[in-house]
Amino acid sequence: MRIDDGRRGRKGPRRALACVLVACLLVVGCAKKPVLYPNEHLETVGVEASQRDIDECMELAKSADLEKNQALEAGKRTAGGAAVGTATGAVGGAISGGGAGTGALIGLATGSIVGFFSWLFGASEPDPLFVRYVDMCLAERGYQSIGWK
Numbered sequence: 001m002r003i004d005d006g007r008r009g010r011k012g013p014r015r016a017l018a019c020v021l022v023a024c025l026l027v028v029g030c031a032k033k034p035v036l037y038p039n040e041h042l043e044t045v046g047v048e049a050s051q052r053d054i055d056e057c058m059e060l061a062k063s064a065d066l067e068k069n070q071a072l073e074a075g076k077r078t079a080g081g082a083a084v085g086t087a088t089g090a091v092g093g094a095i096s097g098g099g100a101g102t103g104a105l106i107g108l109a110t111g112s113i114v115g116f117f118s119w120l121f122g123a124s125e126p127d128p129l130f131v132r133y134v135d136m137c138l139a140e141r142g143y144q145s146i147g148w149k
Contacts, residue, residue, distance in 0.1 A: 032126055033058070034134060034145040041142035050143065057137035061130050078115040085111015 033054055036042050042050055085107035093103015126148065135145040 032148040034131075034138060035147050035149055036138070037144040037146045039142075039144050045142075053138065053141050053143065054134075057134045057141075060137055061133040064133065078112050081111040081113070081115020082108050083111070085109070085114065 036050055036054075045053075086104045087107070089107015089110070090100040090104035092098075092107070094100040096103070131148060138145050
């Protein structure tokens with residue numbers, strides 16, 4: 001006979017949190033960088049030096065505060081999703097007879113998650129101003145950026 005110690009339902013939230021953290025790390029780890037055209041300058045300086053120059057130009061753009069504030073962007077998307085979810089859930093709950101309050105809570109949770117994940121999977125796109133700054137910095141050093149990936 002098994003004794004229920006009340007822990008059975010607690011693994012779900014921990015697993016969900018772990019999945020969210022892994023997804024965040026993947027997004028951060030997969031940040032886009034410029035792709036350089038193999039011109040004479042690139043061939044002269046080599047791949048290692050070009051990577052250092054890319055990193056320096058990206059740091060300069062960050063220090064110029066041209067990178068999106070990812071935390072602010074995530075908060076906006078999550079709050080927007082929560083607002084839409086709450087309103088939709090309240091209406092759905094009232095119509096279905098389950099209660100507007102219960103529907104609103106379900107909508108709040110669902111909308112927040114949808115808003116957060118919409119940010120999460122769109123967060124790897126660098127800000128166009130940031131991209132332009134880095135590309136110009138690289139051009140001043142003799143490189144030609146042909147895009148980002």
